[in-house]
Amino acid sequence: MLTIGTLAKRTGTKVQTIRYYETIGLMPEPERSLGGQRRYGQAELDRLSFVRHGRQLGFSLEAIRELLNLADNPSQPCADADSIAQRQLKQVEDRIARLQVLQLELKRMISDCTHHSVAECRVLEVLRDHSECLTDHDQIGA
Amino acid sequence: MLTIGTLAKRTGTKVQTIRYYETIGLMPEPERSLGGQRRYGQAELDRLSFVRHGRQLGFSLEAIRELLNLADNPSQPCADADSIAQRQLKQVEDRIARLQVLQLELKRMISDCTHHSVAECRVLEVLRDHSECLTDHDQIGA
DNA sequence: GATAGGACCTCCAGCTGCTAGAGGTTCAAG
DNA sequence: CTTGAACCTCTAGCAGCTGGAGGTCCTATC
Numbered sequence: 001m002l003t004i005g006t007l008a009k010r011t012g013t014k015v016q017t018i019r020y021y022e023t024i025g026l027m028p029e030p031e032r033s034l035g036g037q038r039r040y041g042q043a044e045l046d047r048l049s050f051v052r053h054g055r056q057l058g059f060s061l062e063a064i065r066e067l068l069n070l071a072d073n074p075s076q077p078c079a080d081a082d083s084i085a086q087r088q089l090k091q092v093e094d095r096i097a098r099l100q101v102l103q104l105e106l107k108r109m110i111s112d113c114t115h116h117s118v119a120e121c122r123v124l125e126v127l128r129d130h131s132e133c134l135t136d137h138d139q140i141g142a
Numbered sequence: 143m144l145t146i147g148t149l150a151k152r153t154g155t156k157v158q159t160i161r162y163y164e165t166i167g168l169m170p171e172p173e174r175s176l177g178g179q180r181r182y183g184q185a186e187l188d189r190l191s192f193v194r195h196g197r198q199l200g201f202s203l204e205a206i207r208e209l210l211n212l213a214d215n216p217s218q219p220c221a222d223a224d225s226i227a228q229r230q231l232k233q234v235e236d237r238i239a240r241l242q243v244l245q246l247e248l249k250r251m252i253s254d255c256t257h258h259s260v261a262e263c264r265v266l267e268v269l270r271d272h273s274e275c276l277t278d279h280d281q282i283g284a
Numbered sequence: 285g286a287t288a289g290g291a292c293c294t295c296c297a298g299c300t301g302c303t304a305g306a307g308g309t310t311c312a313a314g
Numbered sequence: 315c316t317t318g319a320a321c322c323t324c325t326a327g328c329a330g331c332t333g334g335a336g337g338t339c340c341t342a343t344c
Contacts (some may be wrong), residue, residue, distance in 0.1 A: 046270070059156030124220070156302080162303090
């Protein structure tokens with residue numbers, strides 16, 4: 001029987017986060033000690049590892065919830081799991097593409113900076129003047 | 143004199159977002175019409191464009207706040223602006239690197255999937271088994 | 285058996301960067 | 315003068331946690 005602290009250490013999760021996963025129903029309500037403290041077993045350790053690994057791969061908690069449902073019903077076709085992963089891959093690729101544009105623009109900004117005074121600073125100039133924008137990365141966010 | 147709606151359209155910002163920027167002190171409190179509606183001028187349009195452009199480049203609102211302060215004091219050396227941009231570039235490059243690892247792992251996951259049943263699905267298997275992890279992308283998040 | 289102090293408990297607030305809705309007012313065109 | 319779009323304030327919510335307050339439990343050592 002593992003305490004929540006041990007579970008946290010083993011999975012690289014914060015204690016609070018585990019309790020948070022419980023409140024949103026991603027982790028089950030575990031057994032309790034006589035004094036009311038949470039006690040976990042192997043199943044919970046596995047489940048939490050799955051969740052954490054999914055998060056590291058950038059899956060949303062909702063996507064992970066779906067994947068956990070699939071994992072709980074192993075006789076179904078795996079096309080669903082596949083399509084969740086595909087969706088995720090596409091998002092990752094989009095993000096990479098957008099970040100690469102930013103990278104280029106930031107580099108250009110920095111290398112052009114004359115290092116004299118703010119008045120002639122390329123960094124601020126580029127931000128001021130939208131027309132110098134390289135491309136159409138017009139969405140903001142993740 | 144521009145209404146908030148016009149300002150919103152011109153900068154590709156939502157009206158609510160402009161008001162939000164005002165509450166957090168990123169945009170100034172503008173003049174008002176007799177009836178109490180916000181009226182903006184060129185200065186505010188420029189400032190908001192600066193903010194939006196910064197956001198598109200992935201700067202946090204805090205970083206943008208710093209950059210705006212710099213822009214307001216143009217006689218200072220621009221090293222500060224430069225270092226903010228450098229910091230941003232580094233973050234962008236880190237994110238790209240981590241996303242590329244994920245991309246690889248997701249691709250591997252998907253291509254290995256036998257498409258039979260969930261029981262033999264690589265996608266779920268990979269998530270279950272942390273040891274198959276390629277690398278040390280052990281932080282979560284943007 | 286007592287005690288110390290670390291780990292646990294619940295509950296609530298806050299973070300970033302918005303976004304949406306309710307319920308009401310103002311503005312400008314016809 | 316009416317209509318209806320655009321504006322106003324205020325509040326609450328999203329993801330995905332994180333931190334703190336104030337209190338209880340557990341276990342190792344004396």
